[in-house]
Amino acid sequence: MNTTANAFKQSATQYCHDLDHRQRIRKALTGYEAKRDENKGRFQSWEEARQAAAEIKYEVINHLDQYLEQFVSNLEQRGVKVHWAGDAQEARELIVQIAREHNVWRIIKSKSMTAEEIHLNEALEKNGFNVFESDLGEFIVQLRQEPPYHLVFPSMHLTRHQISETFTEKLGAERVTEPEELTMIARRIMRQRFCQADMGISGVNFGVAETGMISITENEGNARLTTSLPRIHVALMGIEKMLRRMEDLALFLPMLATAGAGQPLTGYNTLYGAAKLPGEPDGPEQFHLVLLDNGRTGVLADAEQRDSLHCIRCGACLNVCPIFRNVGGHSYGTVYGGPIGSVITPNLRGLQDWKHLSFASSLCGACTAACPVKIDLAHHLLQNRRNAVQQNPSFFENLLWNGFSFVMQKPGLYRTSAKLAGLFQPLHGLVKGSALDPARGWTQSRETPKIAKQTFTDWWRANRA
């Protein structure tokens, strides 16, 4: 087993045994489910909205080259500096270079999973810059030196007591446990950092080709301050985040809020299309947009997997996934966890190293049913499994399946094997779950299904009269 698979297995086993953790996640998500369903009811038809969103994304992703060109041309006409990054390293180097060229010292960052994907904070810190997260959840996990736990709720795994302990230990704050008091501690620190920062880095929720604008949606107002107070704004955007027109936002903004956080609409929704224009009192002096590929064009070229680029990172598939709810967000070992992470990570970071995520699924289909843009995640997981096996077939699995196929094609042999298996099954109890058990991966935590004493064919022969 490779290292990433091993780490996943160890961490997942540990989290599955942590009943407090499971209880906490379940409780947090119960509130979300109630609000999500209530707000789905505000749509005339949630199902028709899903269909419309899927069709819009289909159109954009299948003509991505044209929409990106239109988007970039509109932005450049207003003086925005657009940079293309082929991979994570290029994107990191570009952003470090922008910071160096402009004598930046302190950087403030709003929530961006794309920045997590390229490990931007580590790169900036290694190059001597101070980077501060401005999203409350991200701020907490940054203090704890942990990666975000969830696409939308980075610190959902923590209790308010744990957050208070973190604030006391890392910031010297007094012990408080009321959420408002905890927020005020973070806010006091954050306000200073907004004023001191030379550069603000944001993610992008949607890019609108028609107008050449980026849309950022958030609940705390921190992204607005991140993008408007420092003298330089750098936005990092995966190339798949495109929409065609402004009117598409009328569907996607409430849909993202409802599927992602169970809200009718997120608290702050802002469009950015340029740096401060002449005569304007507020805003950054420069606006840079870094467009990131990092494996996305590879997925685009794969007609089977292409629609995984429709993802709007709402996190709804994580929230309903029985695996995510038990193994927790950190077990995945990758920035995109849950079903969508299990689908895209093997395609973005290497199928053989990450195929275990596609196998760690019950294939119950809850993710497919929850996805607002109708990505058939369960089907993609199966495709990943098939591709992984075809690319690197296992000798023992081949032997097993060839043997199975041989036996299934010979009814006499099948009947004899079934009888023998039934006779010898009681002996399995002697080694069950031990190192000598060939099926211990299964039997360590499950009962072996009992082989019936009488086959259906025998029963039929005996009873059909």
Ligand code: SF4
């Ligand atoms: S795959 Fe669908 S449900 Fe999951 S994060 Fe993406 S858009 Fe949301």
